[in-house]
Amino acid sequence: MSCTRSGSESESASGSERGRERLVVIGADAAGMSAASQARRLKGPDELEIVAFERGHFTSYSACGIPYWVGGDVAERDQLIARMPEEHRARDIDLRMRTEVTEIDAAGGRVRARDVDSGAESWTSYDKLVIATGARPVQPELPGIDAPGVHGVQTLDDGQALLDTLARTRGRRAVVVGAGYIGVEMAEALINRGYRVTVVNRGKEPMSTLDPDMGRLVHEAMEGLGITMVDDAEVTKVLTGDDGRVRAVATQDAEYPADVVVLGIGVRPETALARAAGLPLGAHGGLLTDLAMRVRGQENIWAGGDCVEVLDLVSGQERHVPLGTHANKHGQIIGTNVGGGYATFPGVVGTAVSKVCDLEIARTGLREKDARRVGLRFVAVTVESTSRAGYYPGASPMTVKMLAERRTGRLLGVQIVGREGAAKRVDIAAVALTAGMTVEQMTALDLGYAPPFSPVWDPVLVAARKAAAKVRAF
Amino acid sequence: MSCTRSGSESESASGSERGRERLVVIGADAAGMSAASQARRLKGPDELEIVAFERGHFTSYSACGIPYWVGGDVAERDQLIARMPEEHRARDIDLRMRTEVTEIDAAGGRVRARDVDSGAESWTSYDKLVIATGARPVQPELPGIDAPGVHGVQTLDDGQALLDTLARTRGRRAVVVGAGYIGVEMAEALINRGYRVTVVNRGKEPMSTLDPDMGRLVHEAMEGLGITMVDDAEVTKVLTGDDGRVRAVATQDAEYPADVVVLGIGVRPETALARAAGLPLGAHGGLLTDLAMRVRGQENIWAGGDCVEVLDLVSGQERHVPLGTHANKHGQIIGTNVGGGYATFPGVVGTAVSKVCDLEIARTGLREKDARRVGLRFVAVTVESTSRAGYYPGASPMTVKMLAERRTGRLLGVQIVGREGAAKRVDIAAVALTAGMTVEQMTALDLGYAPPFSPVWDPVLVAARKAAAKVRAF
Structure with a gap:
């Protein structure tokens, strides 16, 4: 960004x-x-x-x-x-x-x-x-896209312009176009400013950097936060009022009233x-x-x-x-x-974390469709666990999805949706991916354990055990 | 445990x-x-x-x-x-x-x-x-050690007996003997129960599973929580009152009044x-x-x-x-x-996490003295960073110490003392140790970044960069 x-x-x-x-x-x-x-x-x-x-x-x-x-x-x-x-x-x-x-x-x-x-x-x-x-931000060629009240959020100048608009539309209706990182973070921002927020999203689920089954969890959690989620919707135009300012966002199916529109479609x-x-x-x-x-x-x-x-x-x-x-x-x-020294950048494994209010979202490695695209066959498992020992106060549910290559058992990717303590757990998988570990090797990882920090089997270990069993079963 | x-x-x-x-x-x-x-x-x-x-x-x-x-x-x-x-x-x-x-x-x-x-x-x-x-818990052979009011905390029966004692001495003075995991966790427990807590500890600093410089940070933070920290002190006897119950703990130098004594000396x-x-x-x-x-x-x-x-x-x-x-x-x-299957336990890297109120403590791998004992030469670096982007609310300071082998640059150990978000970061190092990574390799790790979760350089990356530079300088 x-x-x-x-x-x-x-x-x-x-x-x-x-x-x-x-x-x-x-x-x-x-x-x-x-x-x-x-x-x-x-x-x-x-x-x-x-x-x-x-x-x-x-x-x-x-x-x-x-x-x-x-x-x-x-x-x-x-x-x-x-x-x-x-x-x-x-x-x-x-x-x-x-x-x-x-x-x-x-x-x-x-x-x-x-x-x-x-x-x-x-x-x-x-x-x-x-x-x-x-x-540069993707800017769709849409009627009305340049109307006052429609904002990108790529630069500090963009941010200031948006804040100026918020100051005059305080506490009304906002539409966020796009449900990737910027979209969901802007949804949180607008909730925090007291807006009624609608997120209009082209994908079947929000957060297309996750597999749809994990994106579904984000959809449900965002609705739980009072956000109106409109998936599978293409914005066709931005409607303006008599004053020339934005008044709604139209899709193929419906219109969503908006005092402010934020574009978060990617870059x-x-x-x-x-x-x-x-x-x-x-x-x-x-x-x-x-x-x-x-x-x-x-x-x-x-x-x-x-x-x-x-x-x-x-x-x-x-x-x-x-x-x-x-x-x-x-x-x-x-x-x-x-400067005359020597350094290299070996590459990335695709780690990203985000949050919407108390919902934490993380991913690293490949999604199912990424794996298919590059010719990998894999097993995928999803487990439910908790952020802390189940009996410890504040233990919150966490869903971990893990992909591993068939035959080799090599870790391919991890996606996590949960609350406090969920997102940064993806770092375990990011390091394991970098090291080329198998999920079987991961089952033996010596991760930090104490009741306030993890169940006795960390959620990532639970997923690794299930993935390793599935690799063996093939 | x-x-x-x-x-x-x-x-x-x-x-x-x-x-x-x-x-x-x-x-x-x-x-x-x-x-x-x-x-x-x-x-x-x-x-x-x-x-x-x-x-x-x-x-x-x-x-x-x-x-x-x-x-x-x-x-x-x-x-x-x-x-x-x-x-x-x-x-x-x-x-x-x-x-x-x-x-x-x-x-x-x-x-x-x-x-x-x-x-x-x-x-x-x-x-x-x-x-x-x-x-089994280490039980020092000390006069008075069996007096009513002196408790281990190894079993559920021990815990119930301690709770019974707390019920009758509510809100008075407690001495914890030992400042390892059990000792510091029991200090927190007794603070939560409203006790004035003194921790008497044989080591130069609490948490001897850390190097002394990192233990010092724990000492200071625990004092900041209102706990009286007595380091470098050998308990010589438990003093009892006329009723036969514990009334104080004596060291070579002083006496510490106690209505309850908890032994957390290890097992x-x-x-x-x-x-x-x-x-x-x-x-x-x-x-x-x-x-x-x-x-x-x-x-x-x-x-x-x-x-x-x-x-x-x-x-x-x-x-x-x-x-x-x-x-x-x-x-x-x-x-x-x-059961007729096949599984192995390759070993541990020595990861442990703990907390005292909002202080988080973590370690993995070797301390300086462990490395010396097995003949390793190493560089050690310590960095200060924050749990989140510096501008994000709730960003709290975090100290990360990292050891790497000279010449090879192989990661040898990490110790972290901080607040929210500090302890489980040690998992990054636990996986890297398992994989035999060098600190130079670690500088390129693709760790989760977003302002609520990490500075743009995660504290572990900051430490890895400094350690890698020091390895190169040798």
């Missing part, structure tokens, strides 16, 4: 012509500024000049935190900003805000940038380039610049890199964060996984390599 | 002479009854007769839950009992309560048992034997029977088994739970780790093997 873009103006002389290298960074959010900061740690300003272009107003902020700011859990926008422009500048990073890169000339080793306010353009040469242009890699420059893109539209996060086929261009595809270690194929935690790792790795 | 013993009387004819095998189980708690139940699942009463001896009043209970019953979090004793004697009997297990096994005749394939109430003794032959005699394997039978014991006094939990050198005797030693997969040496979660696994594995 990190999201960054850029642009600016500058002299064209290469840094190396002046006795030091110049690193240019496009996009000043998690991946870009982590890369810049790490490169600076390894090489001082005498050795390396760093120029970073950012087309927006902010640097290094947590887009993942926006729902909690909108919902009121986080009081101030600036709490979401890890590092302000002046902090970066104090570390000898030439940060050019509100400056959008409009062209990458990879053969010439330069970028063209435009001052967003003045429109002035110029070229800046680089010895090394980092592309960290982030992602795509922001790679128009890279595409125009002839850089290699994958099936999901993201840049393709090698293990050192260098753009494939390029000597001196790196890319990371939401604009790249990453290797899924379980399926062996590339995916687009826009998450701040990956963007930060990428930046760290790129900065190390650009 | 599971704790079981046994004894009884019976005919001497071997089950196999009557066309079916007889399995005898000594001890009807976690390990013993898990073994019996699993064996019964695999073999019906026509094939396998199962006789279980239990010298106490209860079966299959959670000794780990006693502190929470004493503290009032768990209302009723029976909530701690997973399965009552009649439930076991309904599954064709011949359970003989209040019957203590007084001798194992391994050569003759029989055990002698005594009815605790009548004193009657007799021999019972077996084809297969499971020893699950549990552990030792209960292996007197096994020793007398000539079965192999390890350096910690526990039975030694093979990977299938069969007693070494024996064809038809298995052992599991608190009476055995287990292989520490990190140090490569045997340890005694009395924990219900292992006892349950052992029982499951023994029952599978006895």
Whole structure:
């Protein structure tokens, strides 16, 4: 969910012509500024000049935190900003805000940038380039989609605009379009602000990153929270009132009154610049890199964060996984390599956690359809357990689904829906996936046990036992 | 902390002479009854007769839950009992309560048992034997240790006796002797009951299962909870009043007034029977088994739970780790093997979690002194982080210590002290230890991230990064 873009103006002389290298960074959010900061740690300003272009107003902020700011859990926008422009500048990073890169000339080793306010353009040469242009929200082409009261939540500016709308529609009706991570988190935010919330979702169940049977649990729990869940519904238009503002969302079947509409349909890699420059893109539209996060086929261009595809270690194929935690790792790795060190990003296993009020949702690895798509045969089991010893106060139910490969018994994926203590349990499976463990091996895992923290068989162990038995039975 | 013993009387004819095998189980708690139940699942009463001896009043209970019953979090004793004697009997297990096994005749394939109430003794032959005699609390030989008001907390009877004492000394002064898991959990229990609590501890810091620097954090946090912490103190005697009841605990330096004293000094394997039978014991006094939990050198005797030693997969040496979660696994594995299946227990990595009020404590793998003892050279790092994104409400500080082997960078151990969300994070390290991961590999782990659950770099990742850097620097 990190999201960054850029642009600016500058002299064209290469840094190396002046006795030091110049690193240019496009996009000043998690991946870009982590890369810049790490490169600076390894090489001082005498050795390396760093120029970073950012087309927006902010640097290094947590887009993942926006729902909690909108919902009121986080009081101030600036709490979401890890590092302000002046902090970066104090570390000898030439940060050019509100400056959008409009062209990458990879053969010439330069970028063209435009001052967003003045429109002035110029070229800046680089010895090394980092592309960290982030992602852009999917914006459906629908009548009325641009009406006042319809909001995306990708940037801090988006968040502020939404808060302004909430301030004037306080306590009325909201429709959230999309029921993925952003959708369900925004549903929570709007509940917290006192709205009656309807979530309209294209999938058969919410959270399509889960299998439908687990998504069903999310559906039921969200209804239990008073949220109206409309699944299997395509939004056909946004209806406006006489004042031009949104008044409802229409699907093929019905209309849902709305004083505010939040779009949470997902994001795509922001790679128009890279595409125009002839850089290699994958099936999901993201840049393709090698293990050192260098753009494939390029000597001196790196890319990371939401604009790249990453290797899924379980399926062996590339995916687009826009998450701040990956963007930060990428930046760290790129900065190390650009700064003369050595680091690699082996890939992801697809871990993600979220919550809606007290409902916790987690997944890692492959869903059933992912496994089928890559030719894996598997067993799937689902178990019910509790977060703590059954007799301990606050023990809450937890459903764990586990997939394992037939024959080998290799763990393929885990999905968890529950309450307190459910989501981070997925980390057990994330490590096991990384290590290539079988579910039989997992049955012997020495997990933390005490009555306030787990039943004597941790829910993940219960699932592993059942999965291992099913693997053996085949 | 599971704790079981046994004894009884019976005919001497071997089950196999009557066309079916007889399995005898000594001890009807976690390990013993898990073994019996699993064996019964695999073999019906026509094939396998199962006789279980239990010298106490209860079966299959959670000794780990006693502190929470004493503290009032768990209302009723029976909530701690997973399965009552009649439930076991309904599954064709011949359970003989209040019957203590007084001798194992391994050569003759029989055990002698005594009815605790009548004193009657007799021999019972077996084809297969499971020893699950549990552990017994360390009881220091001190003047006054048997005075009314001094309590262990190993059994449900112990817990009831303590509760009776609390009922008559309500809201006064308590001294807990020992500051390991049981000691700190009992401190919490007594605080919850309104006592002024003093913890007297032989070690330099509480929680000697942690390194002293991490134990120091526990010391400080417990003082912050209003508990008086007396470290580095040897109890020399228990002082009694005119009524013969405890009135104080004396150390070499001071006296600590006490209306109730709780002993939480630890437990030792209960292996007197096994020793007398000539079965192999390890350096910690526990039975030694093979990977299938069969007693070494024996064809038809298995052992599991608190009476055995287990292989520490990190140090490569045997340890005694009395924990219900292992006892349950052992029982499951023994029952599978006895029932004609195949299962093994590869060993432990030494994971343990606990809490004192809102303080969470966790460890896995080796402490510094463990690593030194087995000849490992290592780097150690300690980091401070938070349980959630720093800006998210409820983010609480967390200290993570990590040990990694020099040169190889292999993870050796992790210790965590923090608040909500700290303890179960140790599972990440438990899986990584099992998989033999290096800290460098761990830096790339794809752990669950969302602001309510973790900073963008999970505290375990922060520690791994620092440890990896230190390994590289050597």
